[in-house]
Amino acid sequence: MLSVGFRALFKRELLRFIRRPKNTFMPPAITNVLYFAVFGMILGGRIDSPVEGVEGADFGYILFLIPGLIVLGTISNAFENASFSIFHGRWNEYIHETLTSPLSYVEMVVAYVSASAVRGLIVGVIIAVIGRLFVPISIENGLFLVATMVVIAALFAGLGIIGGLVARDFDDLTVMNQFILRPLVFFGAVFYSLTMLEPIWQAVSLLNPMVYMVDSVRYGLLGYSDMFEVAPAAYAEFAPLASLGVLTLLTVAVLAIDVYLFKIGYGLTD
């Protein structure tokens, strides 16, 4: 898997965003400083924790926010990086350099996805570090947190590949990120707890895949999961692990679709 060709493409993809921090890392850093300052410090000091009183959830609102903001930054950047890289390469046709090379389709996809996932993870770490400047953080389930972050970063990098192949214009990329991804994340219990919702909206929220991502990262970071409170009792105890398992399967399925699309040349050839 780690052939010279794979490493060359992976490195090329890394360098593309690492050399442009003003375009790739500064915007999410500044945005999250503002989030933490306004929602965490100014407003957050006057807002009770949405899970106040719940056993094992003894933390303030600003700490409750951090996992959701990490997820938002990670998946947005992973998706954006992959979709832009593929679409811009198609637009200017320099993706032909890759397509005419002897790299296998699996190597191509894994290189693009890995590099985009790395960008998402770097942004996630930046957001965590910024959050740490505002409030002390102690990681409760480190291994689970790392696994979840890697999986969701890879999942959205994989979805970004599909977005980059499907897009016909730069506007399409904006639509995907701003009008689909962000609303789902915002309604994914980033700023509020599912326990605050009426049962009907809790049920509706459970249909939103972002809920499980945010909740899993919150469980990894804070040791608290909304699922403990709102999921059926028989499932609640295993909810975080089950979420991670489903997300992993989903990621594998998306990567398989990516490879298939490369193999048939969807959006790439003819």
Place this chain on the structure above:
Amino acid sequence: MPPAIETVDLVKDYGELRALNELSLTVEEGEFFGLLGPNGAGKTTFINTLVGLVRKSGGEARVFGYDVESDYQQARNAIGLAPQEFNVDRFFPIREVLMHKAGYHGIPEDEAGERADEVLKRVGIYDKRNERFDWLSGGMKRRLLLARALVTDPDLLILDEPTAGVDVQLRHDLWDLVTELNEEGTTILLTTHYIEEAERLCDRVAIMNEGHKVTVATPDDLKRRGTDTIEILLESTPPAATTIESDLGEYAHEVSTSGNQLEIRVDDGGSTVPQVLHDLEAAGHEIADLEISRTSLEEIFVDLTRQKDRSVTRSSASSASGSGGPDGDDVASEAAHGQTQEQEREHEHEHEQEREQEGVA
């Protein structure tokens, strides 16, 4: 050794348009092979099928024995492509672009750097190695495309219109370079609009038209297929051409006169001249001077592609309920269509930089 390129009944359909029509072609290892054809003949589609940018609809295509789909990695590893389009990564200095390309072909980073320097020197733009593609002149961009094709040290170098739009000096530089590469053993497939280029460089050429292979031959063989013109100056003005034509044998395809000048079109001027002289003298004509002009490859190319156009037009007309214009109109329409595609391509290039400004995410 298997041929460098071998296609059997290769077909590519774009909806109802058949871009490659059962194209069977063989290019031997070490050969300098030319693809000639008007716009829309299918030359670029053929090339893109070999490198994986176009999926064939039918038939077989192999590069050094490797199927371009089932053994695509081996096939692509053998090919270096210099395309018509300036499809170069704009994010990196050109030396890094070349290193990336070499890397994709499995060349370790240190060696890739050395190769990048080497090919940049070879095409004469080493001093621009730290510039980005957009800062290069048109000629330098064309050189870079060649350098990118060479950096992987390919066994098969494919050049798609490499000298289109370049000045005479650069054209000659590129000719010298590719000749040198071919002499070093690299198989070269060249598409070009310039007949002189094919005549000067290629061991064999294939003439394509509307996805068909019209013919494959050496430039000399092709020229021999054309008719030659024997121009004769007579001592006195001859009678009408029809009378002269009756004095000559069936070898004379066409005879025309202008005063005491006579033009006779024959298959092979050199071998026919003695017979012509004999026949004219037997008919009582005195000959003052004689000259043979050979058909140029360009004339033969035009003749072959025009004939093909006509046959296609005829068959199209017969299946189109009697509608459609005369042959000449259809040929002109085809040429105009090709011209439009060219203009669109140029228009596309004008917008490339505009696209680049769309942002960096």
